[in-house]
Amino acid sequence: NAGVTQTPKFRVLKTGQSMTLLCAQDMNHEYMYWYRQDPGMGLRLIHYSVGEGTTAKGEVPDGYNVSRLKKQNFLLGLESAAPSQTSVYFCASDNPLTSGRAKNIQYFGAGTRLSVL
């Protein structure tokens, strides 16, 4: 049981390049999330999905797109990377409908460290 797996672990991009971050979970969770973590700030929600084929904007969605074609995968895309998108990106998943919102635990991946030059 791998939990939440993110690829790649590290990436360096030049301004204007595009890339896709992949998140895979093997816990049959309905909900999946993409966060970014920056120094001196708490994690901020970029986009999330409440089920296969659905996506929704979070707190900081500009410059990112997502897709959830399969229940176990959640992709985060950067179409034209900017230096402001240098960050550590975390994927998470959970099942609040099954666990109950009050006791629901989000499981996080190990993160993708992205630098945009």
Place this chain on the structure above:
Amino acid sequence: KNQVEQSPQSLIILEGKNCTLQCNYTVSPFSNLRWYKQDTGRGPVSLTIMTFSENTKSNGRYTATLDADTKQSSLHITASQLSDSASYICVVSRGNYGGATNKLIFGTGTLLAVQP
């Protein structure tokens, strides 16, 4: 404004000593409060979750308390070990956010270093 503030920002203690981390929040409506441990280069891992009606929750050497009236929480670590060196993040969940999922408000974390 919905905020979660943690103190201290960083803390150094000797192995075997106890410590207490603080979390104050201004989040409404409140659903639950979570403490996460984040090792360097890793994702956060859940330690405890407490709802409005719970005052204390333990997970091994970790004990979290919640005072919903004063909107404060603490995480007490007993008999610290080198492996406790990590960032500890307080997270408050807002109730009824968006009708689909609770919104999590993350603190910036307390960086704990346990020295031998």
